[in-house]
Amino acid sequence: MAHWVRFQRSGAAGFGTLEGDTITVHSGNMFNGATPTGERVALAEVELLSPTEPTKVIALWNNFHALAAKLNSPVPADPLYLLKAGSSLTSPGATVRRPASYDGKIVYEGELGIVIGRKATAVSEEEAGDYIFGYTCVNDITAADIINKDATFAQWVRAKSFDGFGPFGPVVATDVDPASLVVRTVLNGEERQRYPISDMVFPAQRLVSRISHDMTLNPGDIICCGTSIGVGTMKAPSNTVEIVIEGIGTLSNTFVQ
Helix, strand or coil, X not given: XXXXXXXXXXXXXXXXXXXXXXXXXXXXXXXXXXXXXXXXEEHHHCEXXXXXXXXCEEEEECCEHHHHHHHXXXXXXXXXXXXECHHHEECCCCEEEXXXXXXXXXXXXXXXXXXXXXXXXXXXXXXXXXXXXXXXXXXXXXXXXXXXXXXXXXXXXXXXXXXXXXXXXXXXXXXXXHHHCEEEEEECCEEEEEEEHHHECCCHHHHHHHHHCCCCXXXXXXXXXXXXXXXXXXXXXXXXEEEEECCCEEEEEEEEC
C-alpha cells in the first residue's frame, strides 16, 4: 500500500508518497512511471494540495441500501450521478465559507472517492480494477435547500458546486480493498456517520465500468461513491468536519458561516 500526496513548497507543486510524517518526493507522472528522486521532506514543511487534479468529479446518489431503505427509495437499476464543478474542489485543511448568495441549510456528506489511474472507455467490470489507481476521502458538501427550490428542475449541480464544496484527500491510498472500508464523519468532535462501503448498491469496479460506458474517465478523475445515513447540517459559526476512513486517512476541513 502507498499513500500518494501532492504538496506545495516555496510556491512549487510536487508529489510523492507519505509515510508517517515524511514525504518521499517523486518525479514523472503519479499514475504512470513515478520515480523517487531521493529527496525526503517533512510533512510539516509543506502545504498539502488536493491529491489529484481531476478533469471531472462524479457524485453518486442513492448508492447505499441503508439510505435507500430509510428514504423509502427504490434501489436504482443504473448508477444515479451528477457532475460537480471542478472549481468546487479544495484541499485538505482548507477553510470552506458559506456562499454569500445562499442562507439555507448546508450539510456534510462523508464519502469514499475512487481515483482513476488510466484512461477508461467502455471497460468491463472484470477489467475495471486495472483502471482504479486508489481511493481517497471526500466531503461532498451540499447546499441542501437549493436542490428542490424549483419544482420543475432538481438543482443538484448548483447545490454541490459552490467554491470549496469539494474537499478531498489528504492522500490517495493504493492496494486497498474498498469492501473492507468504513466511512466515519466527525462533526465538531462528535461522530455523525459510520457506515460500511460493503453496503454500496454499485461496488467500485461496477461503478467504474458502468460510468466508463457513459463517458471516458481520465487519470485523476474522482468518483464520489455517495453517502449513507447520518447526513446533517453544519450549524455552528465554525465547524470542524473530519471524514475518517481507516486505511486511507482523515480529511479535515473547517466550514464557517
